Amino acid sequence: MISQAALQTTNRVIAAILGGYAFTWGFSVLGIATMVALGIDFHEAETAISLVAFLVFLGLFLWTFAANSMIRVWLVLxxxxxxxxxxxxxLQNSLLS
Amino acid sequence: MLNSLRMSMGWVHTWMGLVLGFVLMICFFFGALSVFDREIDRWAIPDTRFEPQPMPSFDKVLKPVFEQLQPDPVDMAATERRVVGSLPDPETLKLESLFAYNTHRDPVLLIGGEFAIPNEPIDPADDHQHVHGRATVNPATGELLNDDALKIGSDWFYPMHFSLNLNWMMLGYWIVGLAALVMLAGLVSGVIIHRKIFREFFTFRPWKNLFRSSLDLHNMTGVVALPFHFFFAFTALVIFASNIYLPVTHTTLKPLHEHHEMLEAARTGLPHEPSGVAAPLASVDAMVAEAKRRWAERDMAGDVGFLTINHLGDENAYVSIYRAGSDRVALVGEGIHFDASTGEVIREEPPRSVVSSIDEFLTGLHLQHFEHWMLRWLYVFGGLLGAICIATGFVLFVEKRKARHARNGSQGSRIVDALAVTTVTGMVLAAVGMLVANRLLPADLAGKGQWEQTAFWSVWGLAFLHAALRSSPVAKARHNPAWREQSLLVGLMSLSAVGLNWVTTGDHLIKTVFTDTYWAVAGVDLSLIVTALVAFYAAAKLRAPVAAQQKEQAVSRNKQVNAYD
Structure with missing residues (x-):
């Protein structure tokens, strides 16, 4: 029998790693597409986002463990x-059309 | 979670740090060794113990070598699984692009290329398939060096620190990536849980009990090198961001990426695709001379670090020449591109933008191709400080819990302790054991590199077994004698590696330091001797707690006897 606490912990760990990763992925897609739409060079945008993305991930990762409500965590992530x-x-579609 | 910020951060620090700490030990230790990967290569392959050389003449030396380059059989097999039908005979495949790469520390030159294949990919999105080949060349003579000789530094210890040499499904890379994120989280949460960080920074009480002194050392090594640790874990993620960890531009944004590549090709004049019309190759040496002339005009050192030719043999072929990164932090740069058939300059890369300057500075600082020996040693010490920080973390985990676990009959701290021995002394044993195997196995043994890898994993596996078998005292809240025994073995093996190097190659320290100075080999030998001294010192120190433990037990037995009086 798995305890309630163990389930909650598993939920946090999964949210922190996979949820945080998904959010970071979306952030990168939107970030690069937006910068390109604003006229910034594609590889410049890619590089700029790669410098920020993991700090975003780190923040989300820690927040997931500190947050009170896991429902809110999952909603945000x-x-x-x-x-x-x-x-x-x-944005990508409109840039290519 | 756990009611307060400090408690939840404490949870992350303890448990995530514990689980990924075993991986982080590997990253920090083998990362520290990677700083001198080329020097370890020289130690392991005595045939290449000569001075670093600049990029040789392409026309005279490299061109005939590239004609001998063969597709890599392993990559042939891997590619065959991704395409329709079987691949043609490797002898008939045509070299499509090539590269040559060296740094100021390389006596040997790494070359490679991509061979075109006619097969269609099974997955249409998996386009641009080709088979890779690579080889190591002696730039002085142009002869291909024995491929069987494993470059233990740059092809084993170096990839160990970012891929764990677990290449199946890139599993090792992903584990290391998660470990890097956890390292960052561990640093931030560590700062949050230690409120008196400034005071703790100056606190070291080696005379106190093991828990106190380990905690002090953990805090000190964590805080003193905090920017170093943060920087390396962070840039590790950035370096692999676009290709492995966050490949958004190769997946979700692939259409936008390809659109950009086409625009870029039109803007820079560097053809994105071959034309299909054959064309000869003009003198590459003349292009190198022109590139050096242009760098000199900009007042820059003119060594070639990286040379590539794309669409080889085609009308659209172009040669790209990049400057070596010995005199600055960024890796290679100031690329100049030439039309391969006419030798005319197509494009000279403009100065870097702010964003790519930052990126190249950060990743360059991690990969350190620049020439600065003192900084190189600081990197080694920084890496070892990281390893100490994590190793003391294991000790803290065990010391804090083992008394309670002993009372409850739990095996928790025993398991952690055994794994800690395996990833601290066991890991050093595996590395030194590989060097010993390298000197014991005959140089002409077929598949020698494979045997060396087997030796590496076997020594590590045996170290784990030994640590586990000897760990039962931990479950009784006592110390694991494996720490001391493996330390002694590290000392003995390190000294025998130095001795074996002398016996098998004749390169002893008096020769490599004084009479015929060759610092690459002398440095590895001296480091092995220092390792041995530290290991013997540790073994001597580790005798004390075990002796104290026995004394304590004797005293408590006496007390019990007295109590019955």
């Missing part, structure tokens, strides 16, 4: 990832 990913893809 998964929701944020989904929204940024979709907007980023829409």
């Amino acid at each position: 998964a929701g944020g990832a989904g929204v940024m990913m979709s907007v980023g893809l829409m």
Whole structure:
């Protein structure tokens, strides 16, 4: 029988690693697409985002363990990832059309 | 979680640090060795113990060597699984692009290339398939060096620190990436949980008990090198960001990326695709001379660090020549691109933008191709401080819990202690054991490199078994004698590696330091001797707690006897 505490901890760890990664991915997609839309060179945008992305990930990772509400954590991580990913893809489509 | 910020950060620090700490030990220790990877190569391959040389003439030396270059059989097999049908005979594959690369510490030159294949990829998104080949050349003579000789420094210890040499599904890279993130989290959470960080920085009480002195050492090594640790873990992630850890531009944003590549090709004049029309190659030496002339005009040192030719043999072929990074932090740069068939300059790269300057500075500072020997040694000490920080973390974990675990009958601290022995002294044993195997195995043994790798993993595996078998005292809140025994063995093996180097090559320290100075080999030998001295000192010190333990038990037995009186 798995204890309630163990389940909660597992939830935190998964949210911190996978949720944080998903959010960072969405952040990178939206960040690069936005910068390119603003006229910044593609590789410049890619480099700039790579310098920021892991600091974002680090912040999210620690926040996941410090936060009170896991529902809010998942809303921000998964929701944020989904929204940024979709907007980023829409931007890419409009840039290429 | 756990009610307060400090408690939740304490949880992250303890548990994430423990689980990924075993990986971080490997990263820091083999990272520290990687600073001198080329020198370890010289020690391990005595045939290459000569002075570093500049990039040789392409037309006279390299061109005939590239004609001998063969596709790598391992990459052939890997590529075959990703394409439709079987690949043609490797002898018939045509070299499509090539590179030559060296640094100011390389007596030998690394060359390689990509061979074109006619097969269609199974997954249409998996386009631009080719087979790689690489070889090591003696730049003085142009002869290919024995491929069987494993470059223990640059092809084993170096990749160990970022891939754990676990290449299946890039698993090692991902584990190390997670460990790097946890290192960053460990540093931040460590600062949060230690409120009196400034005072603790100046606190070291080696005379106190093991827990206190380990805690002091943990805090000191963590804080004194905090910027160093943060920097290396962070740049590790940045270096692999676009290709491994966050490949958004190769996946989600691939269409935008390809669009940009096409625009870029049009803007820079560097053709993105071959034209299909064959064309000869003009004198590359003349292009190198022109590149050096242009660098000199900009008042820059003119050594070639990296040379590539794309679309080889095609009308659209171009030669790219980059300056070596000996005199600055960024790796290679100031690229100048030439039309391969006419030898005319197509493009001279403009000065770097602010963003790429920052990026090249940060990644360059991690990869350190510059020429600065003192800084190189500081890197080694920084890496070892990181290893000490993590190793003392293990000791803290065990010392804090083993009394409680002993009362509860838990095996927790025993398991952690055994794994700690394996990743501290066991890891050093594996590395030194590999060097010993390198000197014991005959140079012409077929598959020698494979045997050396087997030796490495076997020594490490045996170290784990020994640590586990000897760890039962920990479950009784006592010390594991494996720490001391493996320290002694590290000392003995390090000294025998130095002795074996002398016997098998004749390069003893009097020769390599004084009469026929060759610092690469002397440095490895001297480092092995220092390792041995530290290991013997540690073994002597580790005798004390065990002796004290026995005395304590004797005293408590006497007390019990007295109590019955």
